[in-house]
Amino acid sequence: MEMEGADGAAVPPSLADRSHRSSISSMCARSMDVLVYLIDDTVVQLSVDGLMSVTVHELHRIVRDALQLPEYAMEVFALWLISPLLEVQLKPKHQPYKVCRQWQELLLRFTDCQEDEIMQDEPSLQFRRNVFFPKRRELQIENEAVLRLLYEEAKFNILKGRYPCDVEDCEQLGALVCRLQLGPYDQDQHTACALKEKLEAFLPAHLCRRGHSLLTALWKRGAKQPAYEQGLLQAYQAVREEAACEEPEALRQHYRAYLQRCHQLPYYGCAFFYGEIDKPTQGFLHRGGRKAVSVAISLEGVYVMDSKEKHVLLGLRFQELSWDHTYPDEEEEHILWLEFDGENEGTLVNKLLKIYSKQAELMSGLIEYCLELNAAAEASALENSTLQSPTLPPLANKQRPKLRRQNSVVCSRIQHLATIDYIEDGKEIKRVKPKRTASFFTRQFSHGATSYSAVQAPAESLEQG
Numbered sequence: 001m002e003m004e005g006a007d008g009a010a011v012p013p014s015l016a017d018r019s020h021r022s023s024i025s026s027m028c029a030r031s032m033d034v035l036v037y038l039i040d041d042t043v044v045q046l047s048v049d050g051l052m053s054v055t056v057h058e059l060h061r062i063v064r065d066a067l068q069l070p071e072y073a074m075e076v077f078a079l080w081l082i083s084p085l086l087e088v089q090l091k092p093k094h095q096p097y098k099v100c101r102q103w104q105e106l107l108l109r110f111t112d113c114q115e116d117e118i119m120q121d122e123p124s125l126q127f128r129r130n131v132f133f134p135k136r137r138e139l140q141i142e143n144e145a146v147l148r149l150l151y152e153e154a155k156f157n158i159l160k161g162r163y164p165c166d167v168e169d170c171e172q173l174g175a176l177v178c179r180l181q182l183g184p185y186d187q188d189q190h191t192a193c194a195l196k197e198k199l200e201a202f203l204p205a206h207l208c209r210r211g212h213s214l215l216t217a218l219w220k221r222g223a224k225q226p227a228y229e230q231g232l233l234q235a236y237q238a239v240r241e242e243a244a245c246e247e248p249e250a251l252r253q254h255y256r257a258y259l260q261r262c263h264q265l266p267y268y269g270c271a272f273f274y275g276e277i278d279k280p281t282q283g284f285l286h287r288g289g290r291k292a293v294s295v296a297i298s299l300e301g302v303y304v305m306d307s308k309e310k311h312v313l314l315g316l317r318f319q320e321l322s323w324d325h326t327y328p329d330e331e332e333e334h335i336l337w338l339e340f341d342g343e344n345e346g347t348l349v350n351k352l353l354k355i356y357s358k359q360a361e362l363m364s365g366l367i368e369y370c371l372e373l374n375a376a377a378e379a380s381a382l383e384n385s386t387l388q389s390p391t392l393p394p395l396a397n398k399q400r401p402k403l404r405r406q407n408s409v410v411c412s413r414i415q416h417l418a419t420i421d422y423i424e425d426g427k428e429i430k431r432v433k434p435k436r437t438a439s440f441f442t443r444q445f446s447h448g449a450t451s452y453s454a455v456q457a458p459a460e461s462l463e464q465g
Contacts, residue, residue, distance in 0.1 A: 275357025
C-alpha cells in the first residue's frame with residue numbers, strides 16, 4: 001500500500017493489476033483519503049482524520065456508514081489487507097496504517113518471494129466477509145446490500161476456482177448469475193451463442209479454458225469437449241421466478257439461493273493459505289517432487305486443495321484431526337503437520353501429512369483460534385439456550401447434506417497424498433505395525449465427541465498472531 005499518490009480509479013481484478021492498488025491516495029496535515037475496495041473492484045473513498053492511529057474497528061464503522069449497511073454488518077464483514085503475495089484479515093484492535101508500514105516484514109516472514117517482488121508489492125485495503133462469521137447465520141439476513149456483498153464474494157471465489165465446484169453445481173450457480181446480471185430468461189435474447197461469448201462471467205475460468213490447448217486435444221485424441229454453455233442455458237431456463245414478486249425481493253431470493261448452494265461447499269467462508277505437499281513416488285525411479293496446494297481453514301475444519309486441478313485432496317473437520325507446526329530449526333522448513341485416521345492395506349493407522357509453507361504458523365494459529373471460538377460459542381449456547389440475538393438471531397443448526405457424487409471435487413483424494421503412516425508398537429511409534437492409540441500431537445479438538453483417535457507427543461501451544 002503506497003502512502004502517497006494514487007489515481008483512485010477502480011482496477012481490473014487481475015493479480016498483476018491488484019498489486020498496484022493503493023488504499024491511501026493523499027496526505028495532508030489533518031486527514032488522508034483512504035480507498036477501500038469491495039470484491040467487485042468498487043472503490044469506497046473516505047477522508048479519515050488521524051489515520052495513523054485509527055483502529056480497524058473505527059475504520060470499519062466508517063466504511064459501514066458510507067455503504068449504509070445495518071449495524072450487524074460489523075459482524076458479517078471485516079477489513080483485510082490483500083496483495084497477490086499475502087492475504088491478512090485484520091483484527092479490530094489493529095491499526096491499518098502501521099500494518100501497512102510493516103508489510104514488507106510480513107512478506108519476508110510469511111512468503112518465499114524474491115526481494116524484488118517484495119519491494120514492488122503493496123496491499124490494498126478490502127472489505128470482505130469475516131472468516132469468523134458462522135455461515136448458518138447468513139440466511140437470516142434480509143438486507144439486500146449485505147446479501148449482494150456476500151453473493152459477489154462467493155461468486156468471485158467460484159469463478160476464480162478458489163471454491164472447487166462440480167460442473168453440475170457450476171452450471172446451477174452460473175444460471176443464478178445469468179438471472180441476476182441479465183434478468184429473467186428470454187428465449188429470444190438468451191441463446192447458447194450469446195452465453196458462450198461471456199462464459200467466463202458465469203462459469204469458473206478453468207472450465208472455460210479446458211480443451212483449448214494442443215496437448216489436451218492430443219491427449220483426448222480429438223474427443224469433443226463439453227459445451228458448457230448448453231448446460232448453463234438449460235439451468236438458466238429452469239431458474240424459478242415468483243409471478244407476484246417485485247424485482248427487489250426477487251434479487252434477494254436469488255442472492256440467497258446462490259449462497260445456499262455455496263453453503264454446501266465445506267470450504268465456503270474459509271481463509272486461504274498457500275504451500276506445497278510431497279507427491280507420492282511413482283515409476284521405476286520412484287520420482288516424487290512437490291505439488292502446490294491451497295489450504296482453506298474455517299470455523300469447521302481444514303481443507304487441502306490441489307491448486308492446479310481445482311479439487312480437494314484432504315478435508316478434515318476439527319473432530320477428525322490433530323495438528324502442529326514446526327520451525328526450520330526443528331525441520332528443514334516451516335511445516336504444518338496434519339494427523340488423521342486412515343488405513344494402510346487394511347490396517348488402521350495414523351496418517352501424517354506435511355504441508356511445507358512459511359504460513360504454517362499463521363495456519364496453526366488460526367486453527368487454534370477457531371477451536372477457541374467454537375468452544376466459547378458452545379458454552380454460551382448452553383447458558384443462553386432460550387435467548388436469541390435481537391438483531392440477527394441464529395438459525396437452527398441443521399446439518400446440510402454433503403455432495404456425494406462419485407469423483408466429486410469436494411471429496412478427499414487420500415490416494416493422491418504422500419503421507420507418513422504410523423501405529424503404536426510397544427513403547428515406540430513405528431511405521432505401519434499393530435494398531436495404535438497414542439498421538440504425536442496434543443493440539444486437537446477437545447470439546448464434545450470426537451472421531452479422532454489421539455496420538456501422544458508434546459507440542460508447545462501457539463497463540464494466533
